[in-house]
Amino acid sequence: MTKKQKFDRLLNGMDLETAKLFRPILMHFAARFSQKTYREFASDYRVLVECNIKAMEYFDTDLVGLISDPYRETSAFGAKVSFPDEAVPKCEEIIVKSLEDAKALKNPDLYKEERTRDRIEGAKYFAKRLKGDIPVIGWIEGPLAEACDLAGVGEMLMQMMIDPDFANILMDKCVVTAKEFARLQILEGCDIIGMGDAICSQIDIGTYDAFVKERQKEIIDYVHECGGKVKLHICGDISHLLASIKDLGMDILDLDWQVDMDIAHDVIGPDVIRCGNIDPVLIQNSSSEQLEIMTGETIKKEMGRKHIISGGCEITVNTPIENLMAIRKSSN
Amino acid sequence: MSEILEKIAYCVEFGKINQQSPYPPDMKGQLGADELTKEALDTGLAPEDILKKGLVIGMERIGIKFRENKVFVPQVLMSAKAMSTAIEHLKPFFQSGDVKRSGIFIIGTVAGDLHDIGKNLVSMMVEGNGWEVVDLGTDVSADKFVNAIKDNPGSHVGLSALLTTTMINMEHILKEVKAASPETRVLIGGAPVSEDFKNKIGADFYSPDPQGAVEYLNSLVA
Ligand code: B12
Numbered sequence: 001m002t003k004k005q006k007f008d009r010l011l012n013g014m015d016l017e018t019a020k021l022f023r024p025i026l027m028h029f030a031a032r033f034s035q036k037t038y039r040e041f042a043s044d045y046r047v048l049v050e051c052n053i054k055a056m057e058y059f060d061t062d063l064v065g066l067i068s069d070p071y072r073e074t075s076a077f078g079a080k081v082s083f084p085d086e087a088v089p090k091c092e093e094i095i096v097k098s099l100e101d102a103k104a105l106k107n108p109d110l111y112k113e114e115r116t117r118d119r120i121e122g123a124k125y126f127a128k129r130l131k132g133d134i135p136v137i138g139w140i141e142g143p144l145a146e147a148c149d150l151a152g153v154g155e156m157l158m159q160m161m162i163d164p165d166f167a168n169i170l171m172d173k174c175v176v177t178a179k180e181f182a183r184l185q186i187l188e189g190c191d192i193i194g195m196g197d198a199i200c201s202q203i204d205i206g207t208y209d210a211f212v213k214e215r216q217k218e219i220i221d222y223v224h225e226c227g228g229k230v231k232l233h234i235c236g237d238i239s240h241l242l243a244s245i246k247d248l249g250m251d252i253l254d255l256d257w258q259v260d261m262d263i264a265h266d267v268i269g270p271d272v273i274r275c276g277n278i279d280p281v282l283i284q285n286s287s288s289e290q291l292e293i294m295t296g297e298t299i300k301k302e303m304g305r306k307h308i309i310s311g312g313c314e315i316t317v318n319t320p321i322e323n324l325m326a327i328r329k330s331s332n
Numbered sequence: 333m334s335e336i337l338e339k340i341a342y343c344v345e346f347g348k349i350n351q352q353s354p355y356p357p358d359m360k361g362q363l364g365a366d367e368l369t370k371e372a373l374d375t376g377l378a379p380e381d382i383l384k385k386g387l388v389i390g391m392e393r394i395g396i397k398f399r400e401n402k403v404f405v406p407q408v409l410m411s412a413k414a415m416s417t418a419i420e421h422l423k424p425f426f427q428s429g430d431v432k433r434s435g436i437f438i439i440g441t442v443a444g445d446l447h448d449i450g451k452n453l454v455s456m457m458v459e460g461n462g463w464e465v466v467d468l469g470t471d472v473s474a475d476k477f478v479n480a481i482k483d484n485p486g487s488h489v490g491l492s493a494l495l496t497t498t499m500i501n502m503e504h505i506l507k508e509v510k511a512a513s514p515e516t517r518v519l520i521g522g523a524p525v526s527e528d529f530k531n532k533i534g535a536d537f538y539s540p541d542p543q544g545a546v547e548y549l550n551s552l553v554a
Binding site: 028087088090153154157158160161162202203204207240280281284316317318 | 347349353354355356401403404405406407409410413444446448449452495496497524
């Protein structure tokens with residue numbers, strides 16, 4: 001059975017007692033594992049794909065992904081992004097500073113802009129290398145995350161309170177680009193689209209419902225129309241948002257370590273695959289024996305439910321190789 | 333507490349910046365921290381009282397609600413904005429020495445780290461509690477911290493880090509700061525940081541939230 005078939009069976013609620021899928025979020029760790037710098041990983045799709053494949057083969061992960069940093073779309077919208085050797089790319093400027101800027105912002109041609117094209121090329125290259133046997137997760141920024149990248153986090157969070165017009169105009173443009181970016185990645189072979197909207201963990205449910213929920217749902221519905229599945233990623237504690245998130249219709253929901261997996265299962269329901277949720281700091285700092293115990297506990301709890309074993313968020317670059325391996329081994 | 337000081341505290345607690353601001357919706361059209369602070373000064377209230385019995389009380393209340401997860405980041409940012417708008421009216425009195433700030437607090441997110449929401453909240457909360465704050469921004473090197481201390485003798489320092497890869501930079505910055513200025517107290521915080529880590533690197537104080545930083549700083553000048 002290919003990993004793709006294994007994933008499809010999970011989607012359909014099959015083999016829940018016997019097969020355990022493993023998908024740690026690997027970025028800087030994958031780059032280091034292949035002796036590549038983060039700069040190379042984030043700026044050249046071939047490096048990103050090869051690093052992912054090497055880590056997938058070594059750690060026997062069941063899915064691979066195109067995630068690298070939050071600034072692909074931001075760069076396409078026109079912001080300057082720099083690439084430190086061993087750190088996440090840095091956005092050097094805020095390009096939306098006023099309502100006029102928000103109104104004037106143009107949705108970019110994602111094939112023309114270097115950073116978005118690089119990810120689309122990555123989707124194509126994955127398809128070529130893996131021949132459809134392994135599920136590939138593309139990546140887009142969620143509407144609030146992207147608006148924060150364009151306008152600055154603090155400013156954007158306040159604009160939702162003071163100037164809803166600004167917030168709505170900007171986020172609507174982010175939705176247009178998110179949908180288009182998702183469509184192009186699916187077109188080139190991605191099976192799943194990951195949507196990262198981490199900042200949502202920091203807002204209250206009222207603000208989430210007023211500004212974010214319907215927009216995320218619109219993107220999710222659109223990805224489904226394009227034939228893809230959706231993995232929603234909001235790291236941090238989203239316990240207070242679950243009651244709203246349950247209406248979004250995502251196929252996979254990433255859950256960070258602060259969220260109680262049982263409660264999430266009860267609120268979200270059995271149809272959604274929950275992915276998580278060992279604390280990445282513990283994955284880095286514990287012994288492999290401790291990790292075997294933690295993994296065992298998670299798996300016992302999740303037996304019979306739709307679940308993918310993973311860290312709560314990205315595996316940190318300094319995580320010892322044997323620690324990640326311990327999770328894989330004890331989840332078999 | 334006089335009625336107007338309570339009103340100022342209320343505006344800060346609920347993020348009512350000025351009359352024009354539509355937030356919070358149930359205070360639409362009412363005077364905000366901005367106008368009320370000006371009015372309080374005009375009626376002859378002591379600037380120090382406006383700060384300590386109005387603005388600071390509002391910030392304290394929102395700090396506690398945030399600690400208890402009753403409000404989230406946007407609400408705290410609105411409170412901080414209301415507070416900083418009001419503080420503009422008090423600045424001349426700080427400069428003239430009529431209002432004494434509790435001290436100077438230098439804060440920054442450590443080298444390699446760009447997360448600044450938590451750092452900003454700490455910065456605003458400390459400022460709102462009567463301290464002068466020098467915010468060095470994100471990705472701040474040891475040199476920058478040391479220079480800022482030289483420029484602001486007697487100040488204390490706060491280091492913020494959100495990544496396990498950057499929290500280790502705290503140790504180096506701490507060493508440099510202590511070498512240049514042994515009496516400077518160094519406070520650390522950020523999601524991955526803990527009391528254990530504080531003890532390991534020998535920092536003076538750790539708090540999981542801004543309110544803790546405020547309480548510690550205030551204890552230094554009590
Ligand atoms: C928003 C966010 C971002 C935004 C940051 C925007 C900004 N301008 O800050 C963006 C999208 C840019 C981002 C980027 C990245 N992020 Co990020 N991000 C987050 C997120 C969702 C929230 C962080 C936050 O602001 N929390 C809210 C504030 C209020 O909390 P706080 O910072 O902890 O501060 C509080 C206390 O700690 C304390 N405090 C803070 N500082 C201080 C200082 C002192 C002196 C004191 C006393 C107290 C104190 O008071 C604050 C208020 O209570 C977290 C997940 C999470 N929920 O923790 C991940 C998270 C921090 N990010 C993470 C990662 C991995 C990254 C990236 C590497 C991802 C990537 N590959 O692209 C990059 C790194 C970029 C860089 N070089 O820094 C990981 C870090 C893992 C780790 N521990 O190493 C986290 C924890 C997600 C996860 N679960 O894995 N991120």
